Amino acid sequence: xxxxxxxxxxxxYGLPQSWTLATAAKHGAYxxxxxxxxxxxxxxxxxxxxxANMRGRGGAGFPAxxxxxxxxxxxxxxxxLVINADEGEPGTFKDRTIMEQDPHRLIExxxxxxxxxxxxxxxxxxxxxxxxxxxxxxxxxxEARDKGYIGSKPFGVDQPMxxxxxxxxxxxxxxxxxxxxxxLEGKRGEPRLKPPFPAVKGAFGAPTIVNNVETIASxxxxxxxxxxxxxxxxxxxxxxxxxxxxxxxxxxxPGVFEAPVGLTLRELIYDLGGGMLHNDRPLKAVIPGGxxxxxxxxxxxxxxPDDKHPLHAxxxxxxxxxxxxxxxxxxxxxxxxxxxxxVMDTSVSMVDAARNLMRxxxxxxxxxxxxxxxxxxxxxxxxxxxxxGKGKVxxxxxxxxxSNNMMGNTICAFADGTAMPMLGFVQxxxxxxxxxxxxxxxxxxxxxxxxxxxxxx
Amino acid sequence: MTFTLSAESEKIVDxxxxxxxxxxxxxxxxxxxxxxxxxxxxxxxxxxxxxxxDLPTSEVQGVVTFYTMYHQHPVAPNVIWVCRTLSCDxxxxxxxxxxxxxxxxxxxxxxxxxxxxxxxxxxxxxACGQAPMVQINDEFFENLTIESLDRILNEIAxxxxxxxxxxxxxxxxxxxxxx
Numbered sequence: 001x002x003x004x005x006x007x008x009x010x011x012x013y014g015l016p017q018s019w020t021l022a023t024a025a026k027h028g029a030y031x032x033x034x035x036x037x038x039x040x041x042x043x044x045x046x047x048x049x050x051x052a053n054m055r056g057r058g059g060a061g062f063p064a065x066x067x068x069x070x071x072x073x074x075x076x077x078x079x080x081l082v083i084n085a086d087e088g089e090p091g092t093f094k095d096r097t098i099m100e101q102d103p104h105r106l107i108e109x110x111x112x113x114x115x116x117x118x119x120x121x122x123x124x125x126x127x128x129x130x131x132x133x134x135x136x137x138x139x140x141x142x143e144a145r146d147k148g149y150i151g152s153k154p155f156g157v158d159q160p161m162x163x164x165x166x167x168x169x170x171x172x173x174x175x176x177x178x179x180x181x182x183x184l185e186g187k188r189g190e191p192r193l194k195p196p197f198p199a200v201k202g203a204f205g206a207p208t209i210v211n212n213v214e215t216i217a218s219x220x221x222x223x224x225x226x227x228x229x230x231x232x233x234x235x236x237x238x239x240x241x242x243x244x245x246x247x248x249x250x251x252x253x254p255g256v257f258e259a260p261v262g263l264t265l266r267e268l269i270y271d272l273g274g275g276m277l278h279n280d281r282p283l284k285a286v287i288p289g290g291x292x293x294x295x296x297x298x299x300x301x302x303x304x305p306d307d308k309h310p311l312h313a314x315x316x317x318x319x320x321x322x323x324x325x326x327x328x329x330x331x332x333x334x335x336x337x338x339x340x341x342x343v344m345d346t347s348v349s350m351v352d353a354a355r356n357l358m359r360x361x362x363x364x365x366x367x368x369x370x371x372x373x374x375x376x377x378x379x380x381x382x383x384x385x386x387x388x389g390k391g392k393v394x395x396x397x398x399x400x401x402x403s404n405n406m407m408g409n410t411i412c413a414f415a416d417g418t419a420m421p422m423l424g425f426v427q428x429x430x431x432x433x434x435x436x437x438x439x440x441x442x443x444x445x446x447x448x449x450x451x452x453x454x455x456x457x
Numbered sequence: 458m459t460f461t462l463s464a465e466s467e468k469i470v471d472x473x474x475x476x477x478x479x480x481x482x483x484x485x486x487x488x489x490x491x492x493x494x495x496x497x498x499x500x501x502x503x504x505x506x507x508x509x510x511d512l513p514t515s516e517v518q519g520v521v522t523f524y525t526m527y528h529q530h531p532v533a534p535n536v537i538w539v540c541r542t543l544s545c546d547x548x549x550x551x552x553x554x555x556x557x558x559x560x561x562x563x564x565x566x567x568x569x570x571x572x573x574x575x576x577x578x579x580x581x582x583x584a585c586g587q588a589p590m591v592q593i594n595d596e597f598f599e600n601l602t603i604e605s606l607d608r609i610l611n612e613i614a615x616x617x618x619x620x621x622x623x624x625x626x627x628x629x630x631x632x633x634x635x636x
Contacts, residue, residue: 087583088580088581088583089581090542090543090544090580090581090585091543091544091581091585092581092583092585093583093584093585093586093587095583096583096584127583128489128526129526129538129579129582129583129592130583131595131596131597132597162476164476166485166486167485167486167489168485168524168526169485169488169489169520169524169525169526169527170524170525170526170527171523171524171525172580172581183485184482185479185481185482186477186479186481186482186483186484186485186510186512186520187481187484187516187519187520188519188520188523189523189524204477204478204479204482246585246586247586248544248547248548248585248586248588249543249544249547249548249585249588250547254544254585254586254587254588255586256586287543291542291543291581340585342543342544342547342585344547348547353543356541356542356543356546357542357543360542360543360580360581363580364580366523
């Protein structure tokens with residue numbers, strides 16, 4: 001029996017025409033904004049969000065309330081709010097559900113957040129492939145504009161507000177916040193050198209806050225419940241609330257589920273996810289939160305005998321029994337990322353899985369920094385050779401060396417996000433890579449079909 | 458041959474320009490509009506956008522080549538993107554791709570023998586829980602099997618005119634129900 005969790009963020013999912021104002025308003029949409037604009041000063045809104053202990057839902061897990069505090073107090077330029085809806089981290093498909101099922105929640109979150117930071121304009125940067133998300137957001141913005149929620153005096157307050165959808169054009173790197181800003185400005189999406197950080201100098205040279213869709217969509221509930229109460233929904237310290245969990249790959253019931261922060265991968269896979277897809281093929285590995293987060297194995301146990309270690313409470317337990325939090329997963333040597341797990345059973349070759357992901361990174365590197373551009377392509381080439389049985393045993397160490405030369409040597413985090421999972425695969429499944437170096441990848445793996453017709457991938 | 462946007466789209470461009478503090482920021486959305494009308498981003502489209510937004514053509518060209526969703530060459534009336542990233546791969550995405558190549562008798566970035574489809578691969582389209590999936594024009598088709606994909610393609614092929622018999626270029630306009 002699937003466990004039941006409180007539905008806060010997703011309480012309008014599944015209602016008939018949940019994306020329309022008619023339905024959303026019947027179930028509370030814009031009530032919180034009405035109250036917040038009337039009763040709360042901008043600083044009070046920001047304080048509640050800070051109290052909520054929300055870790056940004058885009059992948060980096062930075063405390064959302066703290067981020068707003070980085071805006072300069074003395075700027076002559078009004079700040080922009082930019083929503084990162086460029087959902088594209090492999091394995092991640094949660095923000096799309098908000099935009100499709102409940103766009104008014106995101107818009108209400110944008111309005112309250114704009115009030116808090118003093119913004120007049122908000123851009124929602126959506127990847128252009130998400131046609132339904134874009135259509136529903138635009139229709140919802142139109143409805144909100146007709147009601148005057150968006151306009152010259154939203155909820156009677158003298159702070160004009162506009163919200164626009166800005167379509168991307170197909171580039172994973174545009175999920176990186178400074179690359180997204182360049183793309184918003186009409187340029188190639190190449191990450192910027194930092195500092196200056198966007199909070200100081202972001203879109204069009206003005207102070208800018210870039211937040212993820214789920215982060216901002218959570219703001220109305222934080223204000224409704226109060227930051228502290230919302231925070232206490234989560235099971236971990238300094239990591240509050242409920243959040244969206246995704247699970248895909250070899251499970252019976254892939255999908256997106258809302259649950260408190262701090263569920264375990266075991267609960268996500270075997271309870272929410274309905275268990276492994278094939279009864280005779282057990283869990284081999286799980287990528288916890290999007291492809292950039294290093295893989296975990298269920299047969300590895302937490303080693304934290306020291307009672308000061310952050311994972312001491314789980315000493316001796318399987319990695320998939322550690323609560324999923326930003327800090328706990330960092331301590332585990334991986335990352336929580338987007339909290340959308342990719343589940344792989346024993347039929348999957350880790351070499352082939354790594355090859356699939358490294359092809360992705362090689363394809364998506366923006367090409368600006370040499371270690372990333374060359375490194376990601378090189379990793380993919382080496383893995384291609386290993387899978388085809390043309391590799392050498394030394395290649396396994398080569399994968400490690402290339403990765404180490406990418407880490408920390410580039411403008412943005414893309415190279416680290418490529419090297420970390422690569423290192424994770426080799427570290428956790430080294431023997432499999434060595435075997436591939438001598439015999440290629442066995443034919444029953446996911447690579448079998450494509451190579452049979454001549455390596456079309 | 459110079460390219461011009463329809464009067465209706467020109468109005469959209471005028472509105473787009475009010476959204477941003479710079480003209481340049483409208484570059485991506487204007488390119489989308491042009492592609493929707495012309496089928497792909499030709500040299501003429503690039504000239505048009507550079508004139509309309511006061512940008513050097515090299516800058517516009519740089520944008521076009523950076524993003525995968527701008528077609529730099531003419532495409533068939535229907536474009537199929539097969540997601541090839543891990544979650545789809547685990548659930549049969551690669552088999553779909555192989556099947557499509559066989560069905561169409563073409564490789565990637567090529568047109569089907571009947572000229573009705575262009576076959577491309579896509580990186581993760583944020584539909585991992587509904588894997589495997591393809592995007593056809595503007596619509597996502599999820600939880601596919603080879604059989605269900607074939608049925609969808611048969612329907613689309615049946616309502617697609619054979620290129621060459623239409624008057625102007627191609628269009629990639631589809632429905633927007635998706636997901």
